[in-house]
Amino acid sequence: MQPSDLRVALFSGNYNYVRDGANQALNLLVGHLLNRGVTVRIYSPTVPKPAFPATGDLVDVPALPLPGERGEYRLARGLPARVKRDLAAFAPNLIHVSAPDILGHRAISYARRHGIARVASLHTRFETYPRYYGLRLLEPFAERLLTRFYNRVDRVLVPGTMLGDILHGWGVRTPTSVWSRGVDHDRFSPAKRDLAWRRSLGIGDDEVAVGFLGRLVKEKGLDVFADVVAELRRRGTPHRVLVIGEGPARDWFADQVPDAAFAGFQTGDGLGRAVASMDVFFNPSVTETFGNVTLEAMAAGVPVVAARATGAVGLIDDGVTGVLVAPRDVAGYADAIAALALDHDARRGMGRAGCHKAARYRWDTINEAVLVAYLEVMNGSEATGG
Known part of the structure; x- marks a missing residue:
């Protein structure tokens, strides 16, 4: 089978209506597949004013806003008759699901009933979310649900081998392939550093800016970030906090880090400038599967302090391109950030090493690995019905 023989139906819970790392990766993947001659059709909830234009043919799937603070996200109710008719007319020979939501489950069931090959990609550590909302006891239940989900496909695309090992430890028997992530090296570069822009935010040229980059939601580790900043203040470590992003937890976070520049x-x-203008990037999140923001910081020549978790292990060389710390180890994070804040040469050395390593991560190469996995699934006749 050749790429031009593939007809891929991609299912996403959020293809372009709210910008995040997962849907930007999916849009870049679709662009690559189209360039390689693959026929692709995307099924996702939509909104009248999306965050960015969709790559490829996008079919709207009816959805409802999520309750509470997360109303900007939408939950598809499944595959209504209109969408099923469109899917039947498109006649895919491979279905790719990108989230273990209702839409993803229904798409897998449709594929199994019709003997269509099915691939899932893993973008977020959903099983870790309950801990940020006082529901840690639900994590084993979430793991069991995810295990069942990934055992119903023919291949799982994971951002790194560590996450594949985690899935297999749960009991996922499906083969895995690595779909890493790339970075735009024209946008994320040390040359984009802009001291004038920092000054406009009240950050002096000689101040060490400890940066946060991401959506301001608690599952990004905002509580740990705030605790570490408080510890740095207690120690008298000279630093400023630079926050890049918006989200429903912004007001809560601003109360926790009152001296931060938002x-x-x-x-x-503008994003490339903001990242390059940091002096240390701090990422305590354990929900990341890869950590696009970590790679972007590395490409911009910024040393990284991050949780020793799936979003950083394998990407950061501990002590060379950054520092890995046990998740929720406030003192350990503070030690690492303080050491970098007080050592300009160490920051420069780690930044250079990170930039050098990030140069390997290029989207065309990364996305070709997905096409190879598709063809392996098709040529190996891995798909089964039932």
Whole structure:
């Protein structure tokens, strides 16, 4: 089978209506597949004013806003008759699901009934979410649900081998392939550092800016970040906090880090400037499967302090391109950040090493691995019915 023989139906819970790392990766993947001659059709909830234009043909799937603070996200109710008719007319020979939501489950069931090959990609550690909302006891239940979900496909695309090992430890028997992530090296570069922009936020040229980059939601580790900042203040470690992003937890976070400079949501070249203008990037999140923001910081020449978890292990060389710390180890994070804040040469050395390593991560190479996995599934006749 050749790429031009593939007809891929991609199912996403959020293809372009709210910008995040997962859907940007999916759009880049679709662009690569189209360029390689693959026929692709995307099924996802939509909104009248999406965050960015969709790559490829996008079919709307009816959805409802999530309750509470997360109303900007939408939950598809399944595969209604209109969408099933469109899917039947498209006649895919491979279905790719990107989230273990209702839509993903229904798409897998449709594929199994019709003997269509099925691939799932893993973008978020959903099983870790309950702990941020006082529901840690639900994590084993979430793991069991996810195990069942991934055992119903023919291949799971994981961002790194560590996550594949975690899935197999749960009992996932499906083969895995690595779909890493790339970075735009024209946008994320040490050359984008802008001291004038920092000054406009009240950050002096000689101040060490400890940066947060991401959506301001508690599952990104905002509580740990705030505790570490408080510890740095207690120790008298000279630093400033630079926050890039927006989200429903912004007001709560601003109360926790009252001296921080909030630059708001950034995109395009403005985002590249913001990242390169940090001195240390701090990422305590354990919900990441890869950590696009960590790679972007590395490409911009910024040393990283991060949780020793799936979003950083394998990407950061501990002590070379950054520092890995046990999740929720506030003192350990503070030690690492303080050491970098007080040692300009160490920051520069780690930044250079990170930039050098990030140069390996290029989207065309990364996305070709997905196409190879598709063809392996098809050529190996891995798909089964039932």
